Amino acid sequence: MSDAALSSPNRARRELGKALRALRDQSGDTAEEVGAQIGLSSSQVTRIETGERTCSAKAFAALMDLYEVDDDRQTELEDLAKLARRRQQPWWQEQYGDTVSAKYARLLEYEHDATARLDYQTVLLPPHFQTEGYARAVTAVGFAALGPDQVDSLVEVRMIRQHRLRGENPLTVTAVVTQAALDFHVGGLEVHKAQLRHLLEVTRLPNVSLRVIPYEQGENGTQAGAFNILQLPGDAPDVAFAESVAGNVILEAPLDVRRLNRLFRNLADVALDVEESHALIQRVERDLT
Structure with missing residues (x-):
């Protein structure tokens, strides 16, 4: 992951959301089906995927398990998730x-x-x-x-x-x-x-x-x-x-x-x-x- 991609919590949140949406598309699940399995509403899942909502550590771990993400990719996405959760007010x-x-x-x-x-x-x-x-x-x-x-x-x-x-x-x-x-x-x-x-x-x-x-x-x-x-x-x-x-x-x-x-x-x-x-x-x- 480049320094530029990690330079902003806002950008990291959007990049993470984009990656999570791609993983869901690969799984074939709907937002409602994913939400039911990890304890979120379909709208919460969608807002995470569009970068409008921060993905909590608990939700992130559940999504990685659900999508069976390999260790290398999970480490990469976890870097984004941690940056996205930083309390940096613009x-x-x-x-x-x-x-x-x-x-x-x-x-x-x-x-x-x-x-x-x-x-x-x-x-x-x-x-x-x-x-x-x-x-x-x-x-x-x-x-x-x-x-x-x-x-x-x-x-x-x-x-x-x-x-x-x-x-x-x-x-x-x-x-x-x-x-x-x-x-x-x-x-x-x-x-x-x-x-x-x-x-x-x-x-x-x-x-x-x-x-x-x-x-x-x-x-x-x-x-x-x-x-x-x-x-x-x-x-x-x-x-x-x-x-x-x-x-x-x-x-x-x-x-x-x-x-x-x-x-x-x-x-x-x-x-x-x-x-x-x-x-x-x-x-x-x-x-x-």
């Missing part, structure tokens, strides 16, 4: 646990391990490109009725997420937005101006790409709501998040993720190239009065 739980929702926490968990993010936005700019003023304006008028302290906390979370764009092993962000996202005066004129100037700066980073779908391609840019796809290291499958007024909807089924990857490619195909997009941002910023 920063968003330790500092913002009373504000970050369960769905948002899952996005942050995946994003923490991701190597790349594909981002499509219709009327707002991607979160990793937002200024504090822009992020505050967006958060304050969101779907949830938030108090000032909650808004402050969520804005801080967004600013911390942006640290992934710089430093060691930076997150690669490839974004496509509609021209409307450039034109909306979010937070007022001055905030809007500052946001566009920041956008010009951040999109110069080597790991960042932004392309704009112009109004002339409107029928293409209005076919989907906002979504993002996170690409994970190794052979871990991509995971997608579709945005709605009720928050992020997590999409992990391979068919759903493949469809969104195809949709993202189609949207990128009708967008301006990077240089043309940069020039359009400059024109919009220059024309603001």
Whole structure:
């Protein structure tokens, strides 16, 4: 097992779950049948396999016996199981646990391990490109009725997420937005101006790409709501998040993720190239009065 695979309890939990699901598939048992034999419900078995639930030492031992796992493989999986049980709280739980929702926490968990993010936005700019003023304006008028302290906390979370764009092993962000996202005066004129100037700066980073779908391609840019796809290291499958007024909807089924990857490619195909997009941002910023 590589050091990278053992670097995160969250990742270890997902890798262990994937391995346990493969073992169950080989056995031919259903989650309900496995649960009945080891004293868990079928939903608990499924949550362990998807990485949403930690596998206890007792359950792990029972599963190894049930699946008749050989000693070498069992030792390898036990390393994962031990790491997955470590009480290591990520920063968003330790500092913002009373504000970050369960769905948002899952996005942050995946994003923490991701190597790349594909981002499509219709009327707002991607979160990793937002200024504090822009992020505050967006958060304050969101779907949830938030108090000032909650808004402050969520804005801080967004600013911390942006640290992934710089430093060691930076997150690669490839974004496509509609021209409307450039034109909306979010937070007022001055905030809007500052946001566009920041956008010009951040999109110069080597790991960042932004392309704009112009109004002339409107029928293409209005076919989907906002979504993002996170690409994970190794052979871990991509995971997608579709945005709605009720928050992020997590999409992990391979068919759903493949469809969104195809949709993202189609949207990128009708967008301006990077240089043309940069020039359009400059024109919009220059024309603001």
